[in-house]
Amino acid sequence: MLWNNYLFIIVFLFTAILVLLVYFKNPRKKSNPIIAHQLFNIRIITKKIFIYSILLALALTVYVAIVLGFTIFIGAENRSFYLRDFIPNIVATIAIAFGFEPIRRKLEKITDKFSFVGQYDLGEVTRQLGVSLASSTSLSEALRSMMEALIKAMRLEFSIFFILNNEQNEAKNNRIEVIGAPKEKLVEPFSEKLATYFKALQEPIIREELERDIRENKKIKEVAKGKAAIFMRSISVAMALPVFIKGKLIGIMMMPEKKSGDVFSAQDWRLVSIVLLQTVSIIERKHLCEEDQMKSEFVSIASHELLTPTAVIEGYLSMILDENFVKVDPVVQKYLTRAYASSQRLSRLVKDLLNVSSIESGKLTIISKRFNLKELVKSVQEEVQLKALEKNLKIKFVANVKDPNVWADPERIHQVVYNLVSNAIKYSKTGTIKIELSEENEFIKTSVRDFGIGMSKKELPHLFEKFFRAQTPETTDIQGTGLGLYISKNIIDLSGGKINVKTKYGKGSVFSFTLPKDKPGDDTKMMQTKI
CATH class of the missing domain: 3.30.450.40 (GAF domain)
Structure with a gap:
């Protein structure tokens, strides 16, 4: 029995020395140990005491479990001294030595989550x-x-x-x-x-x-x-x-x-x-600096050059389609209407590219003033009504606010609302699209709900990224550039609000954004913000 106690002490000390040699075989030991191991940091000391207390308890538990296991299954009376005493200790030593480091790392990760103290390689x-x-x-x-x-x-x-x-x-x-x-x-x-x-x-x-x-x-x-x-x-x-x-x-x-x-x-x-x-x-x-600047300048120049001719084309087509201007054959009018719709799409794309260029170059301007958000949403509803009717969709607008005035850039917010409602129409087949205004503390919240395709969870982190589009069988035939949400998020961020989305694949989506309420006496003030 006395020999067993001595053997236990020798084996345990050998295990401890082996483990410590493995742990401290680290390049940091070449530097000042006080700096390298933060010896005077109470949080670090507390963490290490906690970790090594658990490790010591686990080591003792493993040792006792292995020795008892050998004693029970091999038998104390029918085995020689070698099998009864030495082999269990060797097995325990190996188990503790190899299990120490993985367990220590796991415990450190757990304690790091609570103390925010972590070491890195x-x-x-x-x-x-x-x-x-x-x-x-x-x-x-x-x-x-x-x-x-x-x-x-x-x-x-x-x-x-x-x-x-x-x-x-x-x-x-x-x-x-x-x-x-x-x-x-x-x-x-x-x-x-x-x-x-x-x-x-x-x-x-x-x-x-x-x-x-x-x-x-x-x-x-x-x-x-x-x-x-x-x-x-x-x-x-x-x-x-x-x-x-x-x-x-x-x-x-x-x-x-x-x-x-x-x-x-x-x-x-x-x-x-x-x-x-x-x-x-x-x-x-x-050469990312030069390429980044050249890319931004090229997009800006190309967009400006494209904007003028598209505006001219759009203007002339609009005049021809005006019944008071000239009488057009119904077949020709059908083709002209399609051409006009395409010119509008091209014009929006060019404007989106200009906005992206402005965002990336830090030149997107927000001119905030007092305006009625309810009236703005109504104007957007009228603009997209024809699109909705073409797909047998209804647009319902509810304003649950006493004072619909907000402090933001009306032109930019019009762009955001138009993007969200257009997307809702684009990704819906049937049903109703609901636009709602509600109060949320010092903000007015605008929500656009649809019952369309929806999105999966894996797509959400990338939703507001530039050029991102959901890739599903249902979206392959839907046109789009993936710029609308990217631009909308930047506009809302600069306006002092937040934009969010709740979605479920196959069930639809709810896009919402907040804007600060208008403050009394601010109607004559204007504020210009640049990134």
């Missing part, structure tokens, strides 16, 4: 990012891949990237890429002076250090430094990193504090540096 993060960047075909795709990698690894709530245009040595904000935070969060405009300040500094800016510098030096002459601190605080970011390609500032990436509240570690800074270098290298190699 630097090599794995950069490898996955490399795969994602390799398939990027635009500047936006490359930047979003980079931000997603940092958000996931460092446990951030969001990330913002201001893409800049460098014209005549002046850095101007072109457009914004945001992940994890709505664009309306960016209440403060990104001024050209701030861009110039970041361009001159050419190094990361920590908001806390910036604010401390301002407090300690009250006579500070750098006004831009104060503005940078105010701007960073207004959008809740902790640090800003200027991004250069061939000495040219292409943008500024901003990140908030970690969800855990921990400071950025040396490993975090190393990750950011490597990820930035990796992304810049891909952008430079693929």
Whole structure:
């Protein structure tokens, strides 16, 4: 019995040493252990105590279970000392040694969900990012891949990237890429002076250090430094990193504090540096900056050139079809009507391309003013009534609001309502399309319900992406570009509202968006917003 106790202690210590050697065989041990393993971080210490307590309990349980199992099934009286004592201990040692690491990783993932503290493999993060960047075909795709990698690894709530245009040595904000935070969060405009300040500094800016510098030096002459601190605080970011390609500032990436509240570690800074270098290298190699700008300019120029002739064609056809202008043979009128409908479709497509170009270049303008949303929806209903009748569809409009006034751009909102109702008609075969206005706190909600094809859950995440169209047998013959919802979402986001969808395949969809209510005394005011 005494020998059994000694054997148990020897085997258990051997197992513990083996496991610890496997665990600490890590490149991080070359650095300062206090920094590498965050020894003074109470949250980390608590997590490790919790994890290793469970692991110790599991190890003891496994050991006892294996030894008892051998004792019961092999038999204590009929076996030699070798089989009775040594083999169970060897089996327990192997089981604990090989099971330790997978269980530890699983426990760490579980605790990370509650504490927001997680460790990441630097090599794995950069490898996955490399795969994602390799398939990027635009500047936006490359930047979003980079931000997603940092958000996931460092446990951030969001990330913002201001893409800049460098014209005549002046850095101007072109457009914004945001992940994890709505664009309306960016209440403060990104001024050209701030861009110039970041361009001159050419190094990361920590908001806390910036604010401390301002407090300690009250006579500070750098006004831009104060503005940078105010701007960073207004959008809740902790640090800003200027991004250069061939000495040219292409943008500024901003990140908030970690969800855990921990400071950025040396490993975090190393990750950011490597990820930035990796992304810049891909952008430079693929010439994504130049291609992105050329593509946007080409679409804009081509759209403008197409818009004039299509408008002329549409105008002349409209005049010919006007009964008071000239008498047309019924057969000819039928063909002219089709030509007129096609010219209208072409005109809408050109306008959509212009809107996409404006969105991507950060030049989509929203001119907000007071207007009656109920009257606007009625006008859209009248416009699409003929389309609905052609498919034997009814359009029902209900306004459950006392005051239908909202604060937005009426032309842009007309475009959104028209897109949603047109889609409802397009994807419905029979039944009724219901448009409803309702109040929702400080907003007015517009809903468009149809009982058409609907969509599957896997399509929802891509619904508001550019050029996305659902691919089902029912939609193959339905015409469309996949731009309407993309444009609508950007318009609603810029208007301070939100757009949502509820759908079920085969049952139909409900698209809804909110707009802020008009405030008393705002009828004479106008507000111009640009991305």
